[in-house]
Amino acid sequence: MRASAAVALLALLAAGCASVRGTGDLGLVVERADGAVQVVDTTRMARLARIEGLGDLSHASAVFSRDERYAYVFGRDGGLTKVDLLRGRIVRRIRQAGNSIGGAISQDGRVIAVSNYEPGGVRLFDAVTLEPLAEIPAVGADGRRSKVVGLVDAPGRRFVFSLFEAGEIWIADVHDPRRPQVQRIREVGRQPYDALVTPDGRWYIAGLFGEDGLALVDLWHPERGARRILPHYGRGERRLPVYKMPHLEGWAIAGRLAFLPAVGRHELLVVETEGWREVARIPVHGQPVFAMARPDGRQVWVNFAHPDNDTVQVIDTESLRVVRTLRPGPAVLHMEFTPRGEQVWISVRDGGEVQVYDTERLEPVARLEARYPSGIFFTARAHRIGL
């Protein structure tokens, strides 16, 4: 071996070695306009890498491999991209459908599911190779293909999702991911448009676009079907123009209470999760979009729709009052807590930065430049159910 070749090889290996580090404090920040993601470190509150070439990242979301090394990014253009956080590069990228809306990773980490609008259905992929495993066409009782929304993972190696046009909730068992077994719950309500599952993976709740109320399924007893809760929740509440239907993933569940963005109103609804009944309403600054609970459940942080989207409010979950109004800047799009809750990261799209707040002092402690940042996702999600 010639010395120059050896030196080049050494440099190459040294570059590889630079990424010997833990992955529990990593995360992704989506830079939507550029089809790029940043890899960030929540300990040093710093950017580690920037990766381009992920396609259309409008409403993009991400899940993580169980070792917290890889992110799977779901783009609006049907792109599914596997990113290596340690090497700061794309491992593989496929265009799996024309138009997708989100994805999930199975409990055992082996299967990636992507939900699609067009053609409506769910596709399953091998988490290691991204090879296709199966497709579940979303043909409801109406005989037509529905858009699929509200896809989440659930315990028992299952995925749960909703059919928009057909008004159904399906549960796919992926023990054999090449032959998923599907259980169908019919007539759950008109036009489910989004959904969430509680942190323990038991309760699946779909919002309805076509009527008021929400559809609740007990995943311990799917044979009991869906029941309607919060019958007045929805567009029927509208007194104000609805700028944006709130995300259901944006529900905060803190202890025995859930905090829901009201639709079209400047309020947060407080619901007790035993009987799923409304117990209070909290007046807030604008139409809430996301209400996120700090991991210890003591605070809920809320951001708002246009034209109030420069503001974030912090609610105390004991007094049910706003304890602080913050103005991070123009177009606050998303918030993500560190897993033990000492920090929250906030994307300020039109401010061109991500701000890190100390959740106790309620003050910014760091700012990271980012080009039109939107979603923020930390690797700790790998260890949680239903994300």
Added chain:
Amino acid sequence: MRASAAVALLALLAAGCASVRGTGDLGLVVERADGAVQVVDTTRMARLARIEGLGDLSHASAVFSRDERYAYVFGRDGGLTKVDLLRGRIVRRIRQAGNSIGGAISQDGRVIAVSNYEPGGVRLFDAVTLEPLAEIPAVGADGRRSKVVGLVDAPGRRFVFSLFEAGEIWIADVHDPRRPQVQRIREVGRQPYDALVTPDGRWYIAGLFGEDGLALVDLWHPERGARRILPHYGRGERRLPVYKMPHLEGWAIAGRLAFLPAVGRHELLVVETEGWREVARIPVHGQPVFAMARPDGRQVWVNFAHPDNDTVQVIDTESLRVVRTLRPGPAVLHMEFTPRGEQVWISVRDGGEVQVYDTERLEPVARLEARYPSGIFFTARAHRIGL
């Protein structure tokens, strides 16, 4: 550079590079008799490394750095050892006291706290260097130094612990870890011997050795002091000889119910966590030691004291019945679930192995050789409060 030197250097670098991997699926298995730990991988269900030289590991426990790369192992001999899981080696080891009983890591990951019997108190160390930061001597209202037990971390960069002889619960704020601020709750009950904090970090519960009942502190309102709950819980229940006081960390909290090992009886107590009242008792195979909830709260797994310690029972938390009795082998000491609950790892000390069970089929799917294994700790603990 000569070719042979280059090759040697390449080999060295390649060895370093071998540990470029995620750390979210790693864990430690304590091999008590040898003062050793195994580093394990829960995805491949395999051993990655074995590390010796950790001293007396009776009742050893471990916490993890927020990046999930390093473990801090607390030994009975006062040893505090920082282990690099990626390199499979000890980074630093100190003997911080004569006799210790456990430790914790602060919410921000910067401070390690160790509780000591002799001399009684808590010592704080820098998580990076293990340099000592401060000592909190446990001198109670009785003017004497107490043994410290039940040390946990809590939100707000706090540590909470109990003073055995003095019967007090102390809360140390470590915002400035060189000058911890201590809040003392006096007269909580006689001889607190162990404690737990609920998964949200709000409720600190200490078991009492000197009388019946448990001391409960609301960490959202420490100024309210401690109150007594479950007045009949404790040694007063004894109808059978008590082979081992059950661990309080062994309480399972699943949804709104807590499952407690009864003291000295072949029963699990079921308590609702709103009013902390007993609602049921479940007859089990022996005197329970640990009752651990599967992360989705659907099952509780229980192991037992001698002479029934070859057995594990699985409780369904809905029917409150034993649904399976397993016999992993002689001396089942500990159980640890993977963070999304698809597996549980069980140490079978006198069988010389760790068994991995599929928690759905309730059958073993892997076995790993280990010399007298005791505690099992997965890196996902880094992301949780109170562990």
